[in-house]
Amino acid sequence: MPHTPPPFSPARRRLLQGATAAFALPLAGAARSADAYPARPVTIIVPYAPGGQGDVFARILAERLGTALKQSFIVENRPGASGAVGSRLVLRAPADGYTLLLGQTGEIAVNPYAMKALGYDPLQQFTPVILVGDSPLVLVVPEKSPHADLAALIAAARAKPDAVAYASSGTATPGHLAAAALALGTQTRMIHAPYKGAGQAMSDLLGGHVDFFFSSASAAMPHINSGRLRALAVSSRERLGVLPDLPTVSEATVPDFQFSLWGGVFAPAQTPAAVVASLNATLNAILAEPAIKSRLEDDGAAVRPNTPQEFSAFVRGEAAKYQRLVQATGVRVD
DSSP states (O other), X not given: OOXXXXXXXXXXXXXXXXXXXXXXXXXXXXXXXXXXXXXXXXXXEESSOTTSHHHHHHHHHHXXXXXXXXXXXXXXXXXXXXXXXXXXXXXXXXXXXXXXXXXXXXXXXXHHHHBTTOOSOHHHHEEEXXXXXXXXXXXXXXXXXXXXXXXXXXXXXXXXXXXXXXXXSSXXXXXXHHHHHHHHHHTOOOEEEXXXXXXXXXXXXXXXXXXXXXXXXXXXXXXXXXXXXXXXXESSSSOBTTBTTOOBHHHHXXXXXXXXXXXXXXXXXXXXXXXXXXXXXXXHHHHTSHHHHHHHHHTTOBOOOOXXXXXXXXXXXXXXXXXXXXXXXXXXXX
């Protein structure tokens, strides 16, 4: 069964009716819906270093937006403070559509609850434009792990509290919080080993220095295919198309378990509605192109059309989930 994220609100059909005509228009037609926008180059801030999922999303979109709207779209990486540095930079820019954020799970839905002095309110100060992609996490163990399935891993954690260790790409990242939710849901105690990025976490997992890691599907698949890693479960509600026999965590042990790495385009609040609507229509058309859609899906991301209203509802649901989890686990970013 292919991976499909949970549906948006029941009002989806009504919300999409007004956008359907725009999606059908050529890209140039979508561009004309907001007068002369863009009349000058547009900057897309990625609040992380190059090479990650958000950076990939931004560069794919920037190239096509430039072609569609006959203007330069420049990707600028501004890493720091778990995405907060780049996010604050966007909020200091005029709300005119010329400085956008490629925002992801951490800086939008997690940081407000896990960081003491974030300095901004993502739900109030950003306008969601479009959800670009939503990628599940895969729980993987080294090839020589004694844990044949998720039940065995949980049994080991129950038998010896604080003996099972899991890696993450950093404190309060989705992978960390997914593992913390797994421990909470199974009433087990496991050791968190945070690393400075997914690459370091994966390296130590392959070396057998930690027991498991909730990895992005795209990073895990080469090692699963080579036999160096074994997948025990997927974090989405539905099974992965590339691993149809792999159970979800919900199936295996914790009902309603749902964690993913998602990314979308955001603008500062008060950005003109016409600009937001134009960007949404153009980006929906780009994401529907077979070459773009398959490129993102090959990297493990689910892609589907969505309106700013739907994306906003999605973000608020994610924020509420992480708020509850942070409060329950006490996770904090220094």
